[in-house]
Amino acid sequence: MSTEKKATGLFGVKVSENDGPEETIPTTEHSLDIQTDRLTVSGFVETPQGRRGVQIDIHGELKLGTHPFTENYSTAGFYNPHGQTSSWVGRVKGGAIVLLEVDVEKQFARGTFEFVAEDRHNPNSAKVIGSFSLTG
Numbered sequence: 001m002s003t004e005k006k007a008t009g010l011f012g013v014k015v016s017e018n019d020g021p022e023e024t025i026p027t028t029e030h031s032l033d034i035q036t037d038r039l040t041v042s043g044f045v046e047t048p049q050g051r052r053g054v055q056i057d058i059h060g061e062l063k064l065g066t067h068p069f070t071e072n073y074s075t076a077g078f079y080n081p082h083g084q085t086s087s088w089v090g091r092v093k094g095g096a097i098v099l100l101e102v103d104v105e106k107q108f109a110r111g112t113f114e115f116v117a118e119d120r121h122n123p124n125s126a127k128v129i130g131s132f133s134l135t136g
Helices: none
Strands: 008-017 023-025 029-035 038-047 050-059 065-068 075-080 088-090 096-103 108-118 125-135
Touching: 008 029, 008 038, 008 050, 023 050, 029 108, 029 125, 038 125, 050 096, 075 096, 075 108, 075 125, 088 125
Parallel strands: none
Antiparallel strands: 008 023, 008 125, 029 038, 038 050, 050 075, 065 096, 075 088, 088 108, 096 108, 108 125
């Protein structure tokens, strides 16, 4: 049974697309899916150009500390830029999620993330950094 639902708290994201200026995405829609062996956290905002934001995933043991991105996407990050129909995928090299607190019983997670997302269809990329502190 999935516990994914709207979450309350903070989800901060800063993005620099194609080596451009860094900008903050003011996320207003947050979700949290937390189980003993899975965490999915996201923050998005609806804009006139479409839905924009970030989703991060850890499939496996939810231990505190650094979770490097993996080739099989069991630990991964995804960035949705303005006006795109598909997400840009986080590069494995250098991508990581750091879990600072996690409580499955209380449906709470806090951490940080950093990765470079790449457009699979065009030569675009974005440096993505952020933090979250959410309760489901």
